[in-house]
Amino acid sequence: MDDIFEPQAFVLAGKCLSTSPSLVIEDDENQYEFPASVEGEDAASLISALRSGVKAEEVISRYSPYEQKVFDRLKELQLVRAVKPALARSGLDVLLELEDLANDLLYRTLYTNVFWEKCSSASSGDDIPLNVIHGMIVENYHFLFRESYFDAPVLSYVANTGVRLSMNEFYAEEYGHDELLLKALNTLGVTREDLARTVPLPQTMALCNALAFWAHSDPLFFFSTLGILEGKDIKQDSFLDAAYRIGVDPALLKPVKAHSDINLNGGHGSLTRKIFSRIPAIADADVRRMRAHTHLFIELYDQFYTGIWEHYSTSPTLLRTLDVNGEA
Ligand SMILES: [Fe+2]
Numbered sequence: 001m002d003d004i005f006e007p008q009a010f011v012l013a014g015k016c017l018s019t020s021p022s023l024v025i026e027d028d029e030n031q032y033e034f035p036a037s038v039e040g041e042d043a044a045s046l047i048s049a050l051r052s053g054v055k056a057e058e059v060i061s062r063y064s065p066y067e068q069k070v071f072d073r074l075k076e077l078q079l080v081r082a083v084k085p086a087l088a089r090s091g092l093d094v095l096l097e098l099e100d101l102a103n104d105l106l107y108r109t110l111y112t113n114v115f116w117e118k119c120s121s122a123s124s125g126d127d128i129p130l131n132v133i134h135g136m137i138v139e140n141y142h143f144l145f146r147e148s149y150f151d152a153p154v155l156s157y158v159a160n161t162g163v164r165l166s167m168n169e170f171y172a173e174e175y176g177h178d179e180l181l182l183k184a185l186n187t188l189g190v191t192r193e194d195l196a197r198t199v200p201l202p203q204t205m206a207l208c209n210a211l212a213f214w215a216h217s218d219p220l221f222f223f224s225t226l227g228i229l230e231g232k233d234i235k236q237d238s239f240l241d242a243a244y245r246i247g248v249d250p251a252l253l254k255p256v257k258a259h260s261d262i263n264l265n266g267g268h269g270s271l272t273r274k275i276f277s278r279i280p281a282i283a284d285a286d287v288r289r290m291r292a293h294t295h296l297f298i299e300l301y302d303q304f305y306t307g308i309w310e311h312y313s314t315s316p317t318l319l320r321t322l323d324v325n326g327e328a
C-alpha cells in the first residue's frame with residue numbers, strides 16, 4: 001500500500017520559455033504556445049506558482065477561468081506532473097513527532113501514576129514508605145547494572161559514524177553509574193554481594209529486556225528512548241526532591257543526587273536530539289513502526305515506576321533475595 005498515493009500538488013514538467021507576448025512552454029520534443037492573456041486574464045501567476053507546486057483544488061479556488069483552462073491543457077499535454085509526497089523525512093523532524101507522541105503518553109500515564117503522584121505531593125515521611133525510597137534505588141541499581149545489555153549492541157552502529165561516536169561518548173560517561181547507587185545502598189548496609197543474590201522486579205527486567213531487544217533489532221527506535229530515560233525534559237529530579245522533603249537520610253541520597261546531577265549537567269537528556277540531528281533521512285515505514293513501539297515503551301516505563309510503588313510499599317523486606325542453595 002505504501003506506493004499508492006493521491007497527487008497533492010502539481011509542478012511544471014516542461015520549461016517555460018516566455019510568458020509574454022505569448023506563453024511558450026517546451027518539453028523534450030516540442031514547444032507549445034498559448035495566448036498570454038484572454039479577455040484581460042493572463043496566466044503568469046499560475047505559471048509562477050507551478051514552479052514550486054500548486055494543488056488542483058487551489059487552481060479552481062484561486063485562479064481565473066483562463067488559468068484553469070491553461071492548467072487543464074497543460075495536464076493534457078503532460079506539461080505538469082504530480083509531486084509524489086516525500087517518502088522520508090529528516091531525523092530531527094521524525095524525532096520531534098515521536099517526542100510529541102511520547103509526551104502525550106507520559107502525561108496520560110507515567111506522570112499520573114501512583115509513584116509520581118506520591119513524589120509530587122508527599123510532605124512527610126507518612127506519605128511515602130521508606131521502603132519505596134530504598135526500593136527505587138535498588139531497582140535503579142538493577143537497571144543501571146544491566147545498562148550494557150542495551151547500550152552495547154549500538155556501540156558498533158555502522159550505519160552512521162557520527163551517531164556511533166556520540167553513542168560511544170555517552171557510554172563512556174554512563175559506564176559505572178550503578179556504582180553510585182551501590183554507594184547509596186552501602187549506607188543501608190546492603191553490599192554488592194547482597195545485591196548479586198537478588199533479582200529485580202519483573203517490571204524492571206521487562207524494561208531492560210525490551211530495550212536490549214530494540215537495541216539489537218531496531219537501533220533507530222532505541223535511540224529515541226534515550227532522551228526519555230535520561231530525563232530530557234527534567235530540570236530537577238522529582239524523586240530526589242520528595243526524598244529530601246520528607247527527611248530521608250542525606251547520606252543515602254548524596255550518591256543518588258550525584259548521579260542525577262551527571263545526567264542534568266552532562267546534557268544526557270539531549271543525546272537523542274544530537275543523534276537524530278545526524279540522521280539525514282528516515283523512511284515513512286520506519287516512522288510508523290517507531291510510533292507503534294513508542295506506545296509499548298511508555299507503557300513499560302510507566303510499569304517500572306508503578307511496580308516499584310506496588311511492591312515496595314507493601315513488602316516487609318527490601319531485597320528480593322534468591323536462595324540459590326534452597327529448594328526452588
Ligand atoms: Fe547514568
Ligand SMILES: [Fe+2]
Nearest residue numbers: 174230263268
Ligand atoms: Fe546518564
